[in-house]
Amino acid sequence: MIGGLIAGILVIIILLALIGIGWDTFVSGVKEGVDKVGITPIMQGFVNGAREIVENATRSVISN
Secondary structure (H helix, E strand, O other), X not given: OXXXXXXXXXXXXXXXXXXXXXXXXXXXXXXXXXXXXOOOHXXXXXXXXXXXXXXXHHHHXXXX
């Protein structure tokens, strides 16, 4: 329950960020942040999963 709520909030925040700054700027910012922190396999999976969710949501919004 809590995990789903957190995931929903993150998706909303990411979508709002994408609308405000654009996809390329967002992805490059995430990549720079991950490079600074150092990426672990868990974080890589999270970033890839989030990217897929955002891409699918963006396609849905654009197609409607």
